[in-house]
Amino acid sequence: MFSRAINRDLAHLEGKGGFSLDRLMIILCYVALITVVILPVFMILYYAFWDGTKIDIAMFKQVIFQKSNIRSMWNTLVIGVFSTALATAVGVFFAWLLGRSDIPMKGLMKFLFSIPFMIPPFLAAMSWDMMFSGRGGYVNKALMSLFNLTKAPFNINSVAGIIVIEVVYYFPFVYMQVVSALERMDPTLEESARIAGASQLYVIRRITLPLTIPAISSGMLLVLITSLSNYGIPAMLGYSQSIFTLPTMIVELMNRAGGSFEGIRQSAALSIVLVFIVSIALLVQRRLLTHGRYDIIKGKSMRPMLIKLRGAKYPLLAFSLLFLSLIVVAPIVMIILVSFVKAYGLPFLAKNLTLANFRRIFVGNIMVRDSVKNSLFLAFSAASFCLLLGTMLAYVIYKVKPKGGTALEMMAVLPYSLPGTVMAIGCILAWSGAFFGITLYNTIWIILVAYIARYLSYVLKSSSAALQQVHGSLEEAARSCGASHMQTLKDVTLPLIKPAMISGFFLVFLPCMRELTTSILLYGPKSRTLGVAIYQLRINGQIAPAAALSVVTITLIIICNNIVKAITRDKKRG
Amino acid sequence: MNQIVLEHVTKSFTTKSLGTVVAVRDFNLSVKKGECFSFLGPSGCGKTTTLRMIAGFEDLSEGSIYLGGRLVSDKRKNIYLPPEKRELGMVFQAFAVWPHLNVYENVAFPLKVKKRPHSEIKKRVALALHHCDLDGLEKVYPSDLSGGQQQRIALARAIVVNPDVMLLDEPLSNLDPHLRESMRFEIKRLQKEFGFTIIFVTHDQAEAMALSDRMLVMDMGNIQQIGTPQELYHKPVNRFVHSFLGQSNFTDVVIRDGKAFLKEDESNLLFSGTSLDLKGDYVMATRPNAIDLNRQDGYKTTILKRTSKTDFMEYLVSVGKGSIMVQTPHRNFFRAGDPCFIKIKDPAWYKPEKKDIEEERERRNTI
Numbered sequence: 001m002f003s004r005a006i007n008r009d010l011a012h013l014e015g016k017g018g019f020s021l022d023r024l025m026i027i028l029c030y031v032a033l034i035t036v037v038i039l040p041v042f043m044i045l046y047y048a049f050w051d052g053t054k055i056d057i058a059m060f061k062q063v064i065f066q067k068s069n070i071r072s073m074w075n076t077l078v079i080g081v082f083s084t085a086l087a088t089a090v091g092v093f094f095a096w097l098l099g100r101s102d103i104p105m106k107g108l109m110k111f112l113f114s115i116p117f118m119i120p121p122f123l124a125a126m127s128w129d130m131m132f133s134g135r136g137g138y139v140n141k142a143l144m145s146l147f148n149l150t151k152a153p154f155n156i157n158s159v160a161g162i163i164v165i166e167v168v169y170y171f172p173f174v175y176m177q178v179v180s181a182l183e184r185m186d187p188t189l190e191e192s193a194r195i196a197g198a199s200q201l202y203v204i205r206r207i208t209l210p211l212t213i214p215a216i217s218s219g220m221l222l223v224l225i226t227s228l229s230n231y232g233i234p235a236m237l238g239y240s241q242s243i244f245t246l247p248t249m250i251v252e253l254m255n256r257a258g259g260s261f262e263g264i265r266q267s268a269a270l271s272i273v274l275v276f277i278v279s280i281a282l283l284v285q286r287r288l289l290t291h292g293r294y295d296i297i298k299g300k301s302m303r304p305m306l307i308k309l310r311g312a313k314y315p316l317l318a319f320s321l322l323f324l325s326l327i328v329v330a331p332i333v334m335i336i337l338v339s340f341v342k343a344y345g346l347p348f349l350a351k352n353l354t355l356a357n358f359r360r361i362f363v364g365n366i367m368v369r370d371s372v373k374n375s376l377f378l379a380f381s382a383a384s385f386c387l388l389l390g391t392m393l394a395y396v397i398y399k400v401k402p403k404g405g406t407a408l409e410m411m412a413v414l415p416y417s418l419p420g421t422v423m424a425i426g427c428i429l430a431w432s433g434a435f436f437g438i439t440l441y442n443t444i445w446i447i448l449v450a451y452i453a454r455y456l457s458y459v460l461k462s463s464s465a466a467l468q469q470v471h472g473s474l475e476e477a478a479r480s481c482g483a484s485h486m487q488t489l490k491d492v493t494l495p496l497i498k499p500a501m502i503s504g505f506f507l508v509f510l511p512c513m514r515e516l517t518t519s520i521l522l523y524g525p526k527s528r529t530l531g532v533a534i535y536q537l538r539i540n541g542q543i544a545p546a547a548a549l550s551v552v553t554i555t556l557i558i559i560c561n562n563i564v565k566a567i568t569r570d571k572k573r574g
Numbered sequence: 575m576n577q578i579v580l581e582h583v584t585k586s587f588t589t590k591s592l593g594t595v596v597a598v599r600d601f602n603l604s605v606k607k608g609e610c611f612s613f614l615g616p617s618g619c620g621k622t623t624t625l626r627m628i629a630g631f632e633d634l635s636e637g638s639i640y641l642g643g644r645l646v647s648d649k650r651k652n653i654y655l656p657p658e659k660r661e662l663g664m665v666f667q668a669f670a671v672w673p674h675l676n677v678y679e680n681v682a683f684p685l686k687v688k689k690r691p692h693s694e695i696k697k698r699v700a701l702a703l704h705h706c707d708l709d710g711l712e713k714v715y716p717s718d719l720s721g722g723q724q725q726r727i728a729l730a731r732a733i734v735v736n737p738d739v740m741l742l743d744e745p746l747s748n749l750d751p752h753l754r755e756s757m758r759f760e761i762k763r764l765q766k767e768f769g770f771t772i773i774f775v776t777h778d779q780a781e782a783m784a785l786s787d788r789m790l791v792m793d794m795g796n797i798q799q800i801g802t803p804q805e806l807y808h809k810p811v812n813r814f815v816h817s818f819l820g821q822s823n824f825t826d827v828v829i830r831d832g833k834a835f836l837k838e839d840e841s842n843l844l845f846s847g848t849s850l851d852l853k854g855d856y857v858m859a860t861r862p863n864a865i866d867l868n869r870q871d872g873y874k875t876t877i878l879k880r881t882s883k884t885d886f887m888e889y890l891v892s893v894g895k896g897s898i899m900v901q902t903p904h905r906n907f908f909r910a911g912d913p914c915f916i917k918i919k920d921p922a923w924y925k926p927e928k929k930d931i932e933e934e935r936e937r938r939n940t941i
């Protein structure tokens with residue numbers, strides 16, 4: 001009997017045969033990932049190319065060459081390219097201004113940059129629509145009466161409008177990447193150029209910019225990929241004028257089909273087109289990232305020499321503050337104002353203000369109350385599942401290191417690069433009775449499954465980064481102290497990565513709270529989410545109540561965000 | 575009594591790029607109870623792999639390991655005891671002090687795992703902390719302590735269970751030179767106090783010489799020599815051991831009739847001695863401090879270069895196309911370019927290294 005126990009330990013050490021904790025985890029990871037990720041992806045391919053009896057490419061061709069679909073592809077590309085180019089320019093400018101110049105009030109500006117990350121894009125789009133919509137936008141109306149115009153000066157419900165709003169929303173991605181590269185860049189690289197006789201402008205052009213090109217291009221591609229697969233902004237701004245992009249077209253096809261086989265096949269085919277376009281961008285990104293030619297990172301951040309703006313200082317400051325308050329503060333103020341107005345379109349006068357919108361959404365509106373409950377439930381459960389599965393995956397991939405580790409990792413990050421719309425179509429196809437007769441469609445569970453697939457990689461990333469910091473000898477020290485494998489996991493490994501796990505939980509919780517893209521395709525009569533509820537209120541013309549619910553959502557997000565900050569700040573021991 | 579016994583221990587593994595690499599080959603060793611034994615060798619020689627096999631973190635490919643008379647690893651009999659059941663103390667190069675536990679919790683961990691009563695844990699931790707000079711730091715977290723203090727926590731954690739065997743994996747290499755010296759002393763003191771057997775892995779010859787009762791030198795997975803530090807220094811069995819302990823000069827020579835001539839110029843007599851009864855091609859190994867540099871006696875040559883060191887003078891003198899390093903007291907003064915004579919004392923003679931050994935060394939260096 002003794003020798004059998006020993007056998008098992010030996011088998012475990014060699015990572016083969018026998019039953020062990022590690023083995024169990026490997027199997028669980030495979031089962032979970034195949035269920036949550038592989039089945040939906042497979043179903044999209046299956047439906048796009050399989051007409052029930054044979055491989056069928058005719059339908060795929062027909063979908064691709066349909067005029068309205070070509071139009072939406074064109075729109076997607078135009079919006080993607082232009083918003084990326086403009087967002088990059090704006091992002092790099094502000095990164096340089098805050099990273100390298102002596103402009104004052106950097107703290108305030110940095111805070112303002114972080115706000116767009118908290119507000120879901122479709123909410124921002126909705127707020128911009130309230131200001132600049134061609135028909136009844138408040139700012140448009142004000143300008144018309146002020147200058148006696150007969151036509152609205154701005155029309156946000158256009159391709160150009162969508163581009164502008166995406167720029168406003170996405171340029172912080174570029175800013176963040178570039179500013180962190182600037183902070184980590186060894187200042188002596190620039191200083192030695194100055195010593196060599198180069199002027200300030202020359203240094204920016206020939207040293208600073210080239211060195212930050214990897215950061216710029218990675219931020220750029222992030223914007224491009226996000227823009228290509230974004231649903232919220234084009235849906236909010238383009239729908240009324242029938243301006244479609246690929247993601248909104250997929251949803252539209254799905255809605256028009258009303259569940260017919262042919263309609264589902266068409267949206268699956270269009271999904272493949274979208275995935276194809278996004279994967280080209282992803283491939284470029286992968287190439288650039290692995291091409292880490294410039295090793296400018298020098299560990300600790302150093303104090304770079306700040307460039308004096310002199311006379312340009314205060315004009316630039318005024319411009320920056322004006323710009324930031326317009327793009328960051330104005331939408332929030334707008335949404336808050338509208339949430340208190342009796343009816344959308346009335347001027348903001350004391351007699352027109354009311355709390356009725358809030359009463360209306362909470363009292364007597366079962367849909368809204370359900371949506372709050374649903375979103376909290378979904379966010380909490382998805383975050384918990386992702387935490388469990390993602391940490392287990394990270395442990396398996398980076399500590400157990402089984403043969404198929406790379407395959408596991410690829411499966412786990414695949415949904416991250418897939419547009420949410422596509423993932424949702426896959427979930428519908430997979431969980432409407434296709435496997436074992438399981439039908440989750442129209443229930444809250446299908447949304448949960450989709451959320452888990454979409455956000456799993458967030459936890460995987462934060463947990464594996466933490467696990468890789470845990471030196472192998474920390475675990476071996478516990479084993480040599482007499483702790484078993486299980487005890488070591490429980491007492492050493494898990495406590496060490498606890499801070500990363502907590503932040504991983506909220507990294508999933510927050511985006512789930514404000515999710516629209518997948519839920520808009522997956523919701524059923526009783527499983528509306530906050531995002532869906534706001535969107536539907538808005539589409540049904542109940543704009544003021546939609547604003548009220550938005551205010552509630554933003555408040556919830558800010559509260560959760562602060563909880564995260566409070567928790568992650570307390571990591572002295574971590 | 576033998577505390578640690580390794581019999582025919584071999585470890586090989588296969589990688590895609592290199593094929594099969596034998597990390598440790600037919601390793602046989604008995605370490606006596608209470609002995610301090612060092613494994614010395616360059617990185618990649620297999621010393622750490624051997625230590626990890628003793629600890630149970632690596633499996634053997636062949637052979638068996640006994641700890642305190644108990645068979646803990648034997649591939650053929652399919653016996654393997656996991657590390658937590660081997661009851662060893664171990665200290666790692668990177669300290670491996672858990673950052674989420676304070677000093678007390680770190681040191682108490684092995685006792686808690688063994689479910690000792692609370693009062694006993696408290697007493698023994700206090701004692702261990704006292705022995706490692708960590709009194710009063712119980713509540714402090716490791717990140718607030720210096721490298722030397724962190725390594726003392728690791729030591730305290732290892733001695734708290736009173737192990738029979740202590741495995742030290744380059745425990746001093748992350749410390750600055752000054753601390754290293756005092757920690758060396760500390761380890762010796764603790765060993766005297768607790769009487770455990772030490773296996774000490776290092777690539778630092780001075781450390782091994784200072785600490786060990788006996789030691790071995792490894793290269794490319796093979797034990798080169800086992801013995802006391804003095805034996806290894808004065809009677810190295812091969813060129814590798816000679817070069818790894820202390821400084822060495824190697825000169826290619828041809829030996830005829832008790833006389834060693836320069837290989838490249840066989841009329842040039844370098845050394846003659848009555849006891850030299852070898853014949854043919856050899857490598858002459860000399861210690862720089864065992865060469866007499868003077869103005870009238872021995873092999874006639876010139877000074878190429880002079881370097882002043884703190885405790886001696888170092889001269890490079892030309893020998894054929896090559897050179898030999900000589901160390902002498904400061905008062906023995908020459909200038910670069912001066913003619914001089916050298917007289918070699920007690921050289922060692924080795925057969926020239928075979929080509930395939932050099933190739934194997936090359937191959938391993940690419941790992």
